[in-house]
Amino acid sequence: MALPSAAQIIVSIIPIVGIVMAGVIAFFYLLWSHREKVRLIERGLYEASRIDLDTFCLLAGLLLLSVGAVLSILFIVIEGASYALLGGLLPFAAGISLLLFFMLRRNRDGA
Numbered sequence: 001m002a003l004p005s006a007a008q009i010i011v012s013i014i015p016i017v018g019i020v021m022a023g024v025i026a027f028f029y030l031l032w033s034h035r036e037k038v039r040l041i042e043r044g045l046y047e048a049s050r051i052d053l054d055t056f057c058l059l060a061g062l063l064l065l066s067v068g069a070v071l072s073i074l075f076i077v078i079e080g081a082s083y084a085l086l087g088g089l090l091p092f093a094a095g096i097s098l099l100l101f102f103m104l105r106r107n108r109d110g111a
Contacts, residue, residue, distance in 0.1 A: 058098075062095065068090065072088030
């Protein structure tokens with residue numbers, strides 16, 4: 001059994017260091033963002049951002065529907081009806097679900 005060379009060890013450590021550094025950066029971003037929001041709330045200057053659920057559902061639904069349709073057609077052409085087709089049908093179904101939610105919400109709100 002030969003011991004790994006120094007180059008192999010360094011190459012295997014690089015991704016680990018990258019993941020750890022990304023985790024540290026994400027942690028401090030969340031920490032400083034939280035502290036900023038707390039200070040804004042204490043001063044009465046904080047305004048919560050409103051998420052437009054209708055626009056999000058419409059955009060995400062259209063994107064997922066189109067990506068799922070293209071992938072489904074591609075997989076049918078390449079491999080026929082096989083388990084690979086699920087890779088296109090899952091985003092297709094998610095897109096249809098989001099568009100249905102968008103339409104139901106619009107009808108409920110009377111817009």
